[in-house]
Amino acid sequence: MAIETVRIERDSLGEVEVPAEALYGAQTARAVRNFPISGLRPHPDLIVATAQVKLAAARVNHRAGRLTDEQARAIEQAAQEIIDGLWHEHFVVDPYQAGAGTSHNMNTNEVIANRANEILGGRRGEYKPVHPNDHVNLGQSSNDVIPTAGRLALLRATPKLIEAFRKLADAFCQKAQEFGNLTKTGRTHLQDAVPIRLGDEFTGYGAALRRAADRIAEARLALTEINLGATALGTGINAFPGYRAQVAEELSRITGFPLRPARNTFEITQSHADFAHLSGAIRNAALEVIRIASDIRLLGSGPRAGLGEIILPPVQPGSSIMPGKVNPSIAEMVNMVAFQVVGYDHAVSLGVLSGQLDLNVWTPLIVYNLLWATDILTNALEVFRTRCVEGIQANEKRLAELAHGSIALATILTPRIGYLRAAEIAKKAWETGKTVREVVVEEGVLSPEEADEILDPVKMALPQDPDANQC
Template sequence: MTMRIEQDSLGSKEVPIDAYYGLQTVRALENFPISGLRMHFKMVEATVMVKKAAALVNADLGLLKPEISRAIAAAADEVLAGKLRDQFIVEVYQMGAGTAFNMNVNEVLANRAIELLGGKKGDYAFAHPNDHVNMAQSTNDVFPTAMRMAARMLFAELLPVLKDLEQVFREKAKEFDGILKSARTHLQDAVPIRLGQEFAAYAVTIGKCQERIAAAARSLEELGIGGSASGTGLNTHPQYRAKLVEYLRTWTRIEWSNAPDMREAMQSNLPIAEASSVLRLLALELTRICNDLRLLTSGPTTGFAEIAMPAVQPGSSIMPGKINPSMAEMLNMVCFQVIGNDLTVAMAVQAGQLELNVMMPVMAYNLHESIEILKNAIRVFIDRCVSGIVADANRCRRYAEGSMALATALNMYIGYARAAEVVKRALREQKTVIDVVRDEKLLTEVQIAEILVPLKLTEPGLPGKRDESS
């Protein structure tokens, strides 16, 4: 491989001649061969947007030559259009605060700008990674700014998918509204419920999760860019931070704002912790819902089998014809990963010391991964599972009509203790509650028709009593 020689404060080293990255990226590759994982590309895009905005602002303020500013901006536009993706190669587990990642971006933009200015890669007299691309910046304000931006932009992709999930649950709630079934508490028979009511409750849960995520997204819009190395703004023009954020608002149509206190924005990663926490809450609720659906589809002959999910893949390498709730299982696993990621983020967030938290790379990776995998998993869960769920109305009704919990409606007529005796006899003799009530003449046929109608027991009211509120 043909190489070029670059030099930094530690000495000189070879860099592949065709590489847009430079010496500091090479050092990072040598120092951190840990996992092969790289930052989410949205993090690269956010960082590149900051670099482009900084170049334009510094030129506007007369601090950067216009031709260098234009070249950096043009290089940034190429990256934002999807080019040079293979040049951002720094490992997730790298030096603290993300300095290697920041320099990887600086070097790629500088070397592409050099070409646009008529030079050759590595000739930093044309455009320098530190002096020009990183002008008025520090990793310490660029990385947390880009981390928040990337998460906020990824949330904008996740929220519509959650809205779709809420909507498909609402549609299933309407489709299943007339299907009577037995509720279950403690995994034991409970009073009747409608299958549509269960699905409607899932929709409400997803709606509440959306509200929490939207609130967390707003907290990410406060940016500490301009804080420079310690949050004091050293080496930045007084107008720099406000002008830079204005560019970002224009490009993204997101209401970014300058942090009221740049020191706080550098010291604290509270918005990152909040963002990760709401994803954890979403994962907990999705796990619960998936567990419900897997129970409801269990069978087909020895389980609940009240619903059936679409068959998307053979479920066994040995048992012919076996079909599993594969999409719900997949989403469960994604949720477990998100919950684990949140713990990593929490540990990293609390690890800040004085003016800086150096654990930002690992919190950025885990937060962005959580949003990405949830977005993708929920989308296929909608398309390949929830949309195609069908109900076995007859099986649901048999469970409801045979449930011992129907005796609950007898409490106000014969008392709890007598109703319990009815249940015991029904179980002992394998009869229904209604059969025992008839045998023992506890109610007249008219009363049975008014009191022990399962469908009437799925709404608020007193069994057998006319609703007098109307």
């Protein structure tokens, strides 16, 4: 006897072929055919978060007498299995799908309904005694389920990113201590400037990364306000009085997050400004990463014709044609990832500003971009820390050579001989190829002993207020 490869289901548009073994049903099958766009699947954190919403709703509806004991028990077990990592292969809708995430919501409803009916001894596709819309989606709409699930998924994902930033900051601060007494030439406008300690430069990197982490942590807090129970537009139609508060409390117990009902359900259904706030914080953090990784590449440039002030750990050959060449591959990768994160933020911004009237329908795009930005940036920072920053070495000979030869040492002379005279000395040093020390001694501006004392780059690099520059 031939094994059936498909089953026939019906929805409001008519009959649909569904793979026989699929836990999803007709509406998901339509979505798979309608949206063969990227080949991507829903983010695992979004799958889990949507199942958590369904679990909370089932418990609250059961307590209100809207689900039977049998229906509630089966829905809860099916949802918990998904939360625990089972059945994720049956979530198949492309992130680029119908607006508001209706397809993903129905994918979840159908998987839970079919699994619940199996638990109760039924067959996939029969939807008795548990129906995807009537029971799993009871008192819900895609318009409150998907934004809530998106918030939960990001609350779940972003702590890893915050931790990655803080660990990277720690690594830079550890290097700052290691390099604390090494003086180098500072640079502004990519031109030589007054001396600075390499350690102080690295404290700046560490402090910037800590601040970036703090900004993400602050923006993340806004996601604890949810519109679950607002249903279609914010009125709460098809829910019951008190449902919003009860489901928020139940969802808090399930997730461990301090969730609260929206202060204004219409505002939070219309506006995705909270997502934009988080995206902006992640983008700004990525901008800092781009700046710092670019500096690391520049400081390590060489080995003979570049700055060469630091030595990066070699991780792979740098050229298919030039023997012996080693590139700053990790820092380059980090920049690529951070560029992509900035691009994700732009897509989020377009989604947020394009909400119209009573609903922002671009939630699938917004949540997808934020989740993947969080993932790839987290991974990149971890690799940057362990494969690059922790292995950075100072090129002490090169640092000293450039620091003592810098024309910008003439800056320390201005209180003594004036700006114009100091500029003349700097110009002569540049034109003759001599050091500033050699010029001032030759011209009798300073004695050799005075020159050694005043033009010491190590002393010049000491911060006036060291306690104000903690990493």
